[in-house]
Amino acid sequence: MKKILVLSLLAVFGVYLLEVLFKIDFGHQFFLHGVKDFYLTTSPDKMGVANVVTAIVVNFRGFDTLGEVTVLFLATTAMSSILYKGRHQLGERAVLFSSSRIVMTGSKLLFPAIILLGAYVFIHGHLTPGGGFQGGVIIATGFLLMLLSYEDYKVSHVALSLVESLAGITFASVGLLGFLNGGTFLQNFLPTGGLNNLISGGVIPIIYIAVGFKVGAELTGLIYTALNEKD
Amino acid sequence: MIIYIILLLFLLLLMIGTAIYSIVQRDLLYAVIGTGVISLILSILFLFLQAPDVALTEAAIGVALTTIVFIITIRNTVRFEEEPKRPSKPASK
Numbered sequence: 001m002k003k004i005l006v007l008s009l010l011a012v013f014g015v016y017l018l019e020v021l022f023k024i025d026f027g028h029q030f031f032l033h034g035v036k037d038f039y040l041t042t043s044p045d046k047m048g049v050a051n052v053v054t055a056i057v058v059n060f061r062g063f064d065t066l067g068e069v070t071v072l073f074l075a076t077t078a079m080s081s082i083l084y085k086g087r088h089q090l091g092e093r094a095v096l097f098s099s100s101r102i103v104m105t106g107s108k109l110l111f112p113a114i115i116l117l118g119a120y121v122f123i124h125g126h127l128t129p130g131g132g133f134q135g136g137v138i139i140a141t142g143f144l145l146m147l148l149s150y151e152d153y154k155v156s157h158v159a160l161s162l163v164e165s166l167a168g169i170t171f172a173s174v175g176l177l178g179f180l181n182g183g184t185f186l187q188n189f190l191p192t193g194g195l196n197n198l199i200s201g202g203v204i205p206i207i208y209i210a211v212g213f214k215v216g217a218e219l220t221g222l223i224y225t226a227l228n229e230k231d
Numbered sequence: 232m233i234i235y236i237i238l239l240l241f242l243l244l245l246m247i248g249t250a251i252y253s254i255v256q257r258d259l260l261y262a263v264i265g266t267g268v269i270s271l272i273l274s275i276l277f278l279f280l281q282a283p284d285v286a287l288t289e290a291a292i293g294v295a296l297t298t299i300v301f302i303i304t305i306r307n308t309v310r311f312e313e314e315p316k317r318p319s320k321p322a323s324k
Binding site: 021051053121129130131133134137138140141144148219223226227229 | 236239240283284286287288291292295296299300303307
């Protein structure tokens with residue numbers, strides 16, 4: 001009986017999925033009018049931001065982004081406080097697989113390239129796809145590679161928390177500086193510059209660089225704490 | 232147009248197949264790698280659907296970070312899933 005119920009539910013779900021897939025043409029503009037026109041015209045013309053997603057995430061919905069960063073910070077803090085058994089007393093590194101010399105050399109060669117890619121992604125967040133969150137996660141992936149290949153690779157917790165706090169303070173103070181021009185929180189107060197230039201978009205590159213550093217430091221600290229968990 | 236739909240359906244079927252493999256696999260390490268492959272295919276799908284931002288996020292978080300969190304969990308618990316219908320044994324390290 002239970003299996004029949006599950007199967008019929010799945011069948012209904014599949015029928016609707018196929019219907020949606022076949023009814024709407026690929027790339028069809030389903031919503032013809034609405035708020036998207038405002039975003040699509042305002043962000044390149046008035047704000048000088050080529051990537052509309054970034055314009056929405058950082059400028060139109062900047063307060064939400066600040067909330068997301070806070071949520072990530074709280075989650076990292078909670079996990080670290082659970083995993084820490086004592087202050088600066090970490091257990092043995094989790095050796096998942098002992099790495100060979102080829103893996104170690106390859107990781108050493110790949111590590112700067114991964115960090116460079118992450119920095120590129122968050123510095124060019126207003127020009128190309130990507131942004132602070134993606135770039136930060138890519139940087140954390142690079143540190144994860146080094147932590148997995150080298151058993152004695154150490155990351156300074158003090159430096160990580162310093163970078164994280166400074167980035168958070170930068171984000172919030174850039175938001176507060178929006179008040180100086182008589183505007184609102186996180187309002188743009190810098191000249192927007194030309195479209196498709198690296199220095200354009202006002203405060204958006206500053207905020208995304210801060211978010212990139214913050215996310216990268218948080219996730220690196222999280223991985224380091226989880227790998228060094230004391231049994 | 233039709234070639235995109237065929238490719239899309241092929242990737243979707245591949246994703247479903249990988250998901251079924253992850254569920255039936257008793258070696259949990261292989262199952263975790265299967266979930267990583269699901270995220271990889273999903274990021275390709277996002278790229279096809281013209282959402283490169285989401286594709287980047289999915290590739291970085293789904294493939295790398297989620298997988299490593301599950302692998303750390305496997306290290307701290309057990310690697311092989313027990314057979315069903317047997318009395319559960321205490322987890323041995």
